[in-house]
Amino acid sequence: MIIFPAIDILDGKVVRLRQGRLDAVTVYNDDPVDQAKRWIDQGAEWLHVVDLDGAVLGEPANLGIVERIAALGVPVQFGGGLRSMEVLERVADAGVKRMVLGTTLVTKPAFVAEACERYGSAIVAGVDARDGRVAIQGWREGTEYGVLELVQDLELLGVKRMAYTDIAKDGMQTGVNYGAYRALVGQTLIPITASGGVTTLDDVRDLYALGPQLEGVIIGRALYEGSLDLAEAVRAGYGEA
Template structure:
C-alpha cells in the first residue's frame, strides 16, 4: 500500500473542498509545485493531483501546473479532473504522469472509456466518486443514476485494473474512513482500490493497512494540511508494514 498526499488545484492554488462543494473552499497553498516538493521531502513517493477546474467544466486550465509538479519532483503522480479526450491523456502521459484517472467520462462516454483503456492500459484508473451508493459526475455536482458498484463491475469488464473510490459524504471532512465500503468496492471491482474520502489520522491509515490486498493506496488531504496526520510518520509506518509483508 502507498499513501498519496493530495493536491487539488482550483484557480491555480492548492485547496480542499468540503464534501466536493465548490462554495466551501479552503486554500492551503498559493504554489502547488512547492507543496508537492514539501510532500516529497516528508517521504511521500506518490502525489494525487486533481484539476478541480477541469473536473467541473471539462476544460483543464491547470495543465501547466501539473506538468511543473511532475517535472520538479521525483514523485509518481496520479492525475485526474476533466480528462475527457485521448489528447488530454496523451499530454499527461508525455508530461510524465504515472497514472491518469478518468471520472465523468466513464459514465457519459463509455466508448471513450473503452478506447482509452485499450490504448493506455495500466496507465489509467477508473475514478468512481459516490454519494449514498450512486456514482457522481461533473465535479461531484450531479448524480449519474448509476450505482457505484455496478460502474466498478463495468469498468473491470472493460479492462480497468486500478480504481480510485471516493466517499463524497466524507471527503474533506476528516470524519474517518469506512473500511467496509472500500472492501465492498474492491470485491465488486475484482482488484485493489485506492481509498479516498475522510482520512482523519493515523488510525484510518492503519485501518486501510488492515484490509490487506483489497487496498492499493490511500489518499489524504486536509488531515495532512491541518496536522492531524503526520505525513512523514505515516510514510515510515507504511514502508515498514510493506517490508514486513514482502518478507
C-alpha cells in the same frame, strides 16, 4: 500501500473542499509546486493532483503546473477534465504516470475502453459516490448508477485500477467509510485506492489491514491540518507504524 498526498488545484492555488463543494474552499498554499516539494521533503513517494477547474470545465486548466510538479521526479497521479484521447496524450506527455477518469466512466464508455487499451494500468477509474450513487461532472451531478453496478461495467471495459471516493466523507475529517471498501474488496479484483475521510494514523492502519488489493490511500485535509503526519502515514502504508 501507497500514500498519496493530495494537491487539489483551483485558480492556481492549493485548496481543499468540503464534500466537493466549491463554496466550501480552504486555501493552503498559493503555489502548488512549492506544496509538492514540501510533501516530497516529508517522504511522499507519489502525489495525487486534481485539477478542480478542469473537472468543472471538462478539460485541464492547470496542466502547466502539473508538468512542473511531475518534473520534480516523484510519480504523479492526475485527474480533472480528462475526457478525450487528445487530452490524455497531452497529460502523458507532461510526465504524468497515472491518469484518473471520472465523468467519462458513465458518459463515454467507449472512450474509457480505448484509453484502457492504449494506456493499460496507467488509467485509473475515479469512482465518486454519494449515498452509494455515482456522481459526475466534478461531483455536481448525481446518477442512477450504484457503485458496484458501475464497477462491474468497468471490469468489462478493461479498467485495471480504481480510486473510490466517498463524497460525504471527503474533507470532513470524520473517518473512513470502511464498509464501502470492504464491500468493494469483496466484489471486484481491481486494485483500489481509498479516498475521503482519512483523519488519523489508525485510519491508515485499518485500510492497510484490508489487504494488498487496497493498494493506496489519498490523504488531503488531515495532512494540511496536521492531524496526520505524512512520514508516519508512509510507514503505516508499509505496515511499519
